[in-house]
Amino acid sequence: MKALLPRRFILFFLLFWTLWVFYRWLATQANKRQSCSLRMDSNISILLWHWPFGHQFELDGDVCWERYGIPRCHLHNQRSQFYYADVVVFHHNELKNGTQKLPLDLCRPPEQKWLWLSLESPASNGILYAYNGLFNWTMSYRRDADIFMPYGELVPKKTTKEYIIPKNKSFLACWVVSNYVTQHRRSKVYESLKKLIKVQVYGNWAKRPLTVKELLPTISRCYFYLAFENSEFKDYITEKLWRNSFQAGAVPVVLGPPRKNYELLVPPNSFIHVDDFESLDSLVDFLKQLASNETQYRSYFKWQEHYEVKVYADWRERLCKICTLYQKPLNKKVYHNLHAWANR
Numbered sequence: 001m002k003a004l005l006p007r008r009f010i011l012f013f014l015l016f017w018t019l020w021v022f023y024r025w026l027a028t029q030a031n032k033r034q035s036c037s038l039r040m041d042s043n044i045s046i047l048l049w050h051w052p053f054g055h056q057f058e059l060d061g062d063v064c065w066e067r068y069g070i071p072r073c074h075l076h077n078q079r080s081q082f083y084y085a086d087v088v089v090f091h092h093n094e095l096k097n098g099t100q101k102l103p104l105d106l107c108r109p110p111e112q113k114w115l116w117l118s119l120e121s122p123a124s125n126g127i128l129y130a131y132n133g134l135f136n137w138t139m140s141y142r143r144d145a146d147i148f149m150p151y152g153e154l155v156p157k158k159t160t161k162e163y164i165i166p167k168n169k170s171f172l173a174c175w176v177v178s179n180y181v182t183q184h185r186r187s188k189v190y191e192s193l194k195k196l197i198k199v200q201v202y203g204n205w206a207k208r209p210l211t212v213k214e215l216l217p218t219i220s221r222c223y224f225y226l227a228f229e230n231s232e233f234k235d236y237i238t239e240k241l242w243r244n245s246f247q248a249g250a251v252p253v254v255l256g257p258p259r260k261n262y263e264l265l266v267p268p269n270s271f272i273h274v275d276d277f278e279s280l281d282s283l284v285d286f287l288k289q290l291a292s293n294e295t296q297y298r299s300y301f302k303w304q305e306h307y308e309v310k311v312y313a314d315w316r317e318r319l320c321k322i323c324t325l326y327q328k329p330l331n332k333k334v335y336h337n338l339h340a341w342a343n344r
């Protein structure tokens with residue numbers, strides 16, 4: 001009896017093994033039928049899977065060439081052209097809120113790149129584990145993204161324009177806020193600051209909304225603009241600095257990542273950092289003193305000798321920039337842990 005058991009075992013094993021080999025063969029056949037490849041032509045095809053924040057824009061014509069001088073870069077939103085797309089772009093907000101899904105049921109050409117796009121901070125992106133191992137490229141305000149897409153930048157000045165420091169200043173400090181959250185550090189700083197100086201507040205929260213046209217002229221009447229980010233993360237420096245301060249001609253008082261991070265993007269003497277001061281009292285003393293000395297105040301605009309501000313606000317410009325990646329040879333790349341990357 002004892003000797004029979006192993007033989008039965010071996011028979012069982014052989015039967016199981018045969019079935020398994022047969023199953024693998026079937027699976028391979030199925031896979032072969034499923035495999036697909038990219039249908040390439042000389043143009044780079046960028047498929048925007050869904051509109052960022054549901055905001056539609058015109059994609060007719062050769063947008064990247066006509067608007068931004070980027071050749072052979074075809075931007076479109078035709079999902080039926082999936083198998084021709086070199087890059088498929090997925091804006092994170094709609095994946096996160098469940099209104100859009102990744103096309104995981106489609107056969108994905110191995111050469112096709114999926115791009116994860118979010119210009120929001122980790123505080124808004126939420127949990128990303130579900131997207132690990134799916135994306136090849138990222139586009140973000142982060143400098144280490146495949147496509148670094150800042151909210152703005154200083155570019156070498158093309159014109160010989162003089163400094164534009166608005167003369168008619170009537171307020172020491174101004175702030176535009178639409179989304180006021182008591183827990184945000186910026187709200188706490190504002191609450192303390194307003195006990196020391198008058199802060200002129202605009203925006204929906206203050207029930208003093210500004211139109212796009214009113215924004216810059218209004219802020220130009222302030223010596224300082226509170227360029228306070230809603231959350232503090234590496235490289236997260238938004239239009240509050242580029243547009244609301246620099247373009248308006250007000251000196252930014254920033255709250256966000258550390259000073260060193262700002263200094264990677266703008267000259268050290270172009271902004272005032274809240275963390276430079278041991279107390280808000282000393283910050284306020286400094287602001288008052290600066291506003292009263294024109295020579296000193298003007299020194300904060302010295303960057304205008306060599307630079308001008310470029311603000312990135314058009315999704316088309318951002319998306320066309322993807323094609324510039326193709327100027328270098330491309331390596332295979334996968335974000336195996338997108339969550340860790342995005343929260344780094």
Ligand SMILES: *[C@@H]1O[C@H](CO)[C@@H](O)[C@H](O)[C@H]1NC(C)=O
Nearest residue numbers: 052053054055093094097099
């Ligand atoms: C998801 O975001 C879109 C904007 O892209 C918005 O229109 C929609 O209402 C949001 N849906 C939910 C369920 O929050």
Ligand SMILES: *[C@@H]1O[C@H](CO)[C@@H](O)[C@H](O)[C@H]1NC(C)=O
Nearest residue numbers: 041042043061062072073074
């Ligand atoms: C490439 O794009 C240009 C401009 O959009 C277009 O005229 C041309 O037909 C495209 N070439 C191919 C092979 O699709």
Ligand SMILES: *[C@@H]1O[C@H](CO)[C@@H](O)[C@H](O)[C@H]1NC(C)=O
Nearest residue numbers: 166167168169170171217221
């Ligand atoms: C300066 O500001 C005041 C309001 O404080 C306004 O009445 C006046 O028109 C402004 N002057 C110029 C030249 O913009």
Ligand SMILES: *[C@@H]1O[C@H](CO)[C@@H](O)[C@H](O)[C@H]1NC(C)=O
Nearest residue numbers: 289292293294295296297299
């Ligand atoms: C203003 O600042 C400059 C440079 O720091 C200094 O030389 C000058 O004396 C100051 N003027 C006044 C009136 O305090």
Ligand SMILES: *[C@@H]1O[C@H](CO)[C@@H](O)[C@H](O)[C@H]1NC(C)=O
Nearest residue numbers: 110111133134136332333334
């Ligand atoms: C893109 O990512 C997918 C999914 O991880 C991977 O299978 C594919 O090899 C990657 N392709 C490139 C070109 O990096």
